[in-house]
Amino acid sequence: MKELIEEYGHGYTMLRQVIEGLSExxxxxxxxxxxxxxxxxxxxxxxxxxxxxxxxxxxxxxEEPLLISFDQNAWANNLGYDLLDREQALLLFQMLRSSMQTILVHLTSEQSERVGVYADAGRFTFTQLLEYRVNHVRDHLAQIERVKEAYRLSV
Incomplete structure (x- = not known):
């Protein structure tokens, strides 16, 4: 769990590093x-x-709260992602991760096994949800690398 919390805490830095030096x-x-x-x-x-x-x-x-999924494509298509401020978003990401760190470093083993329930996907422990957050950033870092490579090949 310690390594998971540590990587979670480095998410912002990893995102910053992957875009460093890129042109608009x-x-x-x-x-x-x-x-x-x-x-x-x-x-x-x-x-x-x-x-x-x-x-x-x-x-x-x-106690076993209902967790709601969201339609990521609808958000991207209908919220004007191209118009939104990237720097503001990255700072918000940093603040959200930072705000969770105090909670995470004091997490008990009992808390890590608490459960939330998605109507469309079932039951997940806190640890599973945290693992998903870490993997989400990893997956998008890999996606960013693929887009960077496609851009290099296009110019």
């Missing part, structure tokens, strides 16, 4: 019309973090 053109490049740009990916990661921080806290505070 590279950040806005879409590898295909139906694919996200790096800018859009970063906005999505933050939106997902907003909802997930709420879920993590619900699981710790409430």
């Amino acid at each position: 053109e590279a950040l806005r490049f879409k590898p295909a019309p139906d694919k996200w740009s790096i800018h859009q990916i970063l906005i999505h990661v933050t939106d997902s973090e907003i909802l997930s921080t709420h879920r993590l806290k619900k699981v710790l505070a409430e």
